[in-house]
Amino acid sequence: MAAINMNDIEKQIAQLALSVFAQFSQVAISDGKALATAIEQDLLTAAAARARGEMTELDFEIEKKDLLAEAEMEKLKQEGLAQVRIDQFTAGVIDIVAKAALAAVG
């Protein structure tokens, strides 16, 4: 049986972590910015419509609730996508270790 190269395994796991989590954090930051922009835009539109009398006070309050709900949904979506990444990382680590072990057995 050949030796298992632990340095190689560590290197592969580090690369895996970088590819799985770095990309995720960039997308999450981008999503957060897009959400903030969209909510700000909708709030400004709603406030202007309210000021012009095109929207009732009740409709304005409902709009605010809807935007708060959207922020909660964004948080849930990001939590779910983080879980996906954790699962992918776990699977990747198991794959790397299993391949190294099976290769060593020959």
Added chain:
Amino acid sequence: MNFTKRSHQRPIVWLAPFLIALLNACSTISVYDQFAYANATSLKVDTLNLISAATESYDSHAKEVADLTVRLEKAYEYDRGRALNEKSVQLWEILLVTKPDNPNSGVYQRFIAQWKTEGRLSATTVALKKSTVSRDFDKIIALESGKTKS
């Protein structure tokens, strides 16, 4: 660390099934489901179409509201029945279920109640509602499409 060949290490090939089992046991969220994805994308289009109609009288669209509500509930129930699917279920709940402990939940129900109470909604209100509900559905769709394809 080096492993040299020893007699007790040969059965390592039998490790594979255990690794696969370990992999399954380590999952924290469901895998991608094509039916759930199709449900969400289809319902997004139908819901936005219904919201567009809210500048007209509620009574003239009451049947469409009832039909769409049933379809939304079916999609929610489908996702509720999937294992490890809590986040998608929670997303649906914010959209569809008015929870006493969360005054912001029940976006769709709130819209229907608003339309029913006011009879018809202003074009601005409808445009804003479409904007937020569209993004709400996008989050459900993005989570489903982001899940691992098995």
